[in-house]
Amino acid sequence: MEGSLHHCLERLRLARTGDDLQREILALRDVFEVGHLVYHSVNSTGEQYAALTYSPDWVVRYVSQSYERIDPVVQGCYRRFHPIDWRALDWTSRAARSFLHEALDHGVGTQGLSLPIRGPGGQFAVFTVNDTVTDESWTRLRDERLSDLILVAHFVNQKALELEGNRDAADLRALSPREIDALTLLAAGHNRAAIADRLHISEHTLRVYIESARHKLGAMNTVHAVARAMVQGLIVV
Amino acid sequence: MIQYLYADELDAQPGLGPQMYRDRAAQFRDRLGWSVDVDAVGEERDAYDAEIPLYVIATDAAGRHAGSMRFLPTTGPTMVNDHFTHLTDGTRIVSPYIWECTRFCLAPEAPKATAARLMLAAAELGLASGLSHAVGVFDGHMTLIYRRLGWGPIIPGASGTGRGAVSVGLWAFAEAVLPRLRAQAGVTAATSRGWVTRAFGPNLAA
Numbered sequence: 001m002e003g004s005l006h007h008c009l010e011r012l013r014l015a016r017t018g019d020d021l022q023r024e025i026l027a028l029r030d031v032f033e034v035g036h037l038v039y040h041s042v043n044s045t046g047e048q049y050a051a052l053t054y055s056p057d058w059v060v061r062y063v064s065q066s067y068e069r070i071d072p073v074v075q076g077c078y079r080r081f082h083p084i085d086w087r088a089l090d091w092t093s094r095a096a097r098s099f100l101h102e103a104l105d106h107g108v109g110t111q112g113l114s115l116p117i118r119g120p121g122g123q124f125a126v127f128t129v130n131d132t133v134t135d136e137s138w139t140r141l142r143d144e145r146l147s148d149l150i151l152v153a154h155f156v157n158q159k160a161l162e163l164e165g166n167r168d169a170a171d172l173r174a175l176s177p178r179e180i181d182a183l184t185l186l187a188a189g190h191n192r193a194a195i196a197d198r199l200h201i202s203e204h205t206l207r208v209y210i211e212s213a214r215h216k217l218g219a220m221n222t223v224h225a226v227a228r229a230m231v232q233g234l235i236v237v
Numbered sequence: 238m239i240q241y242l243y244a245d246e247l248d249a250q251p252g253l254g255p256q257m258y259r260d261r262a263a264q265f266r267d268r269l270g271w272s273v274d275v276d277a278v279g280e281e282r283d284a285y286d287a288e289i290p291l292y293v294i295a296t297d298a299a300g301r302h303a304g305s306m307r308f309l310p311t312t313g314p315t316m317v318n319d320h321f322t323h324l325t326d327g328t329r330i331v332s333p334y335i336w337e338c339t340r341f342c343l344a345p346e347a348p349k350a351t352a353a354r355l356m357l358a359a360a361e362l363g364l365a366s367g368l369s370h371a372v373g374v375f376d377g378h379m380t381l382i383y384r385r386l387g388w389g390p391i392i393p394g395a396s397g398t399g400r401g402a403v404s405v406g407l408w409a410f411a412e413a414v415l416p417r418l419r420a421q422a423g424v425t426a427a428t429s430r431g432w433v434t435r436a437f438g439p440n441l442a443a
Contacts, residue, residue, distance in 0.1 A: 079245060081309075081310045083366055088438020117333075146367040147367050154312065178327065205393040208330070208370070208407055209328060211334070212331065212332055215331070
């Protein structure tokens with residue numbers, strides 16, 4: 001499964017259009033084996049963008065009714081940044097209950113996990129997976145896949161910002177000289193102890209530089225991060 | 238008790254926010270002599286309080302502010318990336334797995350276990366949120382406190398020495414730190430998990 005997630009992230013990295021992104025959203029749904037996967041972003045000027053697997057009927061209905069005003073997921077994620085399980089949201093109002101019924105009729109799952117994202121310049125996005133499964137299975141998925149979901153959510157968000165032409169997003173992905181040093185020495189086959197010694201930092205600190213570079217490169221692990229940095233010409237061995 | 242409150246939720250609770258901001262003035266301006274901004278009613282705030290942070294707040298038996306800390310995601314504006322990159326060789330610490338923790342504050346009359354409770358509350362929060370580390374800038378007087386609590390940071394960079402030192406620290410979130418912190422804080426696993434569950438719903442603390 002990690003292999004297919006890696007392939008997805010690799011294709012996502014190469015995405016050049018909204019259609020490419022949409023295709024990878026569909027692929028990611030299958031990688032995580034969930035009913036639906038949704039990315040929804042609102043930038044600082046209020047423009048919205050979405051890539052999702054819901055039925056077109058439901059999207060049209062949602063937009064035409066401005067359901068974001070009553071959707072407990074949107075209301076509950078706005079201004080937050082911790083992972084939000086839909087079971088923790090307030091579905092008690094009459095409007096929320098009737099919204100939920102309609103959503104379920106359109107194939108939206110009963111369980112959901114949403115990751116709110118705060119991007120550059122007041123940008124806000126929500127990445128959601130949802131499915132119709134038992135409480136127990138959903139809790140297990142959350143526990144086992146939360147880390148991967150966080151990585152994917154932020155990588156999709158960075159790609160969406162990049163496609164939108166957001167310059168801040170590109171700056172955030174630039175590697176620092178220390179990160180480049182660390183990856184270069186890894187690529188040259190040095191072990192971590194030797195690299196830390198060479199850079200006059202502790203191995204713990206080195207790990208942080210490598211992790212931070214890995215995230216910026218959207219890589220699943222250190223080997224991928226090194227490979228990607230080489231392909232992009234960020235490091236020369 | 239521990240409460241996790243975003244800024245807008247804190248504002249909705251009468252009294253608690255102003256108590257926290259005044260206790261912060263007492264700690265950072267009066268006791269530590271930092272050049273922080275304190276307003277006419279004696280409350281210390283900075284630009285990051287306007288970024289809708291998540292506060293972890295310990296209250297005493299009377300429900301008053303006993304201590305607090307402030308979290309923000311490193312994918313947005315943070316103190317360490319805006320002002321302290323000279324301590325990290327220019328590296329901006331940006332990761333969806335790392336949140337910044339700042340303004341670790343204790344009220345003048347805080348119950349003894351408050352610092353340990355806050356550290357425990359931070360650990361529970363990080364583990365429930367899928368985080369790898371918290372990052373924070375701290376000065377010399379805190380080094381001993383963290384060490385005594387048994388959850389010390391790794392330090393990518395520092396300047397100065399002794400009490401005048403300013404360091405960037407990274408705290409690794411790991412289940413292994415919980416028993417020690419719970420013992421120091423004098424609370425059970427059910428209690429500290431309950432803090433997170435109450436704030437963020439049934440599933441997060443599973």
